[in-house]
Amino acid sequence: MHPLARAPYAAAVSAARFAAHLVPRGAQGKWWRSLGARRGVVARYAAWASSQRDDRRPLLWMHAPSVGEGLQARAVLPLLRQRHPALQIAYTFFSPSAAAFAQSVGADFADYLPFDSAADARAVLHALRPTALVFSKLDVWPLLVEEAARRGVRVGMISATMSEGSGRTSRIASLLLSDAYAALDAVGAIDAGDAGRLTALGVRRDRIAVTGDTRYDQVWQRATAADRGGALLAPLASARPTLVAGSTWPADEAALLDAWGVVRERIPAARLVIAPHEPTARAMRPIEAWAREARLTCARLGGDAQRTADVIVVDRVGVLGDLYALADVAFVGGGFHDAGLHSVIEPAAFGAPVLFGPRHERSRDAGLLLAQGGAFACADARELGARLLAWFSEREARAAAGRRARSLVESGIGAAERSAALVEALLATS
Secondary structure (H helix, E strand, O other): OOHHHHHHHHHHHHHHHHHHHHOOOOOOOHHHHHHHOOOOHHHHHHHHHHHHOOOOOOEEEEEOOOHHHHHHHHOOHHHHHHHOOOOEEEEEEOOHHHHHHHOOOOOOEEEEOOOOOHHHHHHHHHHHOOOEEEEEOOOOOHHHHHHHHHOOOEEEEEEEOOOOOOHHHOHHHHHHHHHHHHOOOEEEEOOHHHHHHHHHHOOOHHHEEEOOOOHHHHHHHHHHHOOOOOOOOHHHOOOOOEEEEEEEOHHHHHHHHHHHHHHHHHOOOOEEEEEEOOOOHHHHHHHHHHHHHOOOOEEEOOOHHHHOOOEEEOOOOOOHHHHHHHOOEEEEOOOOOOOOOOOOHHHHOOOOOEEEOOOOOOOHHHHHHHHHOOEEEOOOHHHHHHHHHHHHHOHHHHHHHHHHHHHHHHHOOOHHHHHHHHHHHHHHOO
């Protein structure tokens, strides 16, 4: 890290550590939960290592900030497990939204990443004694990388990507992060454009290879393994034209539900399965109220009434990736919302053509699907309704768009294998 950035960075980290001790136990809100969970985190690392760390075995430390990056990591970890049974794996995350997901990756140890102070970096590296430290997607923590490199730990990154115009190219970000990016021993970029942009961050050109996006392997595996005869999907099997709308925000729902009223006037049998991004009671109530006002039968997922309901509201997380198996057409939320578009390749893997709102410019996958003809971006409710009617009414056009969407996902398969090879090289050269 540049000397000019060290003092303000250390002050910010110290403030965060102090705030963590002030958070009331049981406090809600993403930021408060993130802070509170870091109380005693270094001690938890040390406790696990004292009883479980076997120095005769290599250890891979994989860091994935949130669930999206975790999906990229999870496509690679089983390959490494299978090929290297002696390997120990530590998995860390930043966001509280990834806490439950972290338990599904099969790591020997999983916990929050400590605050990025020099003292904490030294402590956790001393405890884990990793052979290699690998980041998923883009985030690096400068003091952790600095200390890892000083100790001879090989450091890498998989599924690395950076959008054009990213704030990481700013002068302040460069002062904080350029040395950390320059210290990376191997980087697997999603495509050649990402590789070029990563060099602008400081990654050495000779350390970058284009390995692809491991999420394509992950969504393909999930789609091909979906159990259509299982307890989740079998009760929902239907010949009714079905739209599965995933990860919706209120702004998405405002457009979608208006459009759905138009669809139902023309296609009374049409069925809507909708999964709010945050399936809380507060998020579900407006959808259920809309259904009552529109005189549509409505049920929660798993309820007895779901078999015949016109609208099924998904009231849990973790199942959307399978529910897309029901879709004749999919709608992905975030495109009418400031937070950005959610995963469009999940429904594409099932061969469902995909619809979303106009704010998709930061989604590489959305751009690829649009270019392939497997998706359509809708500016407003009117356009969304028209496209839904067209795809529900024109079976061949819908099927062709679905084939193009599925083909895009198939073209990305193999990234997990290439990324696993990159990690293996780091483990072998440590």
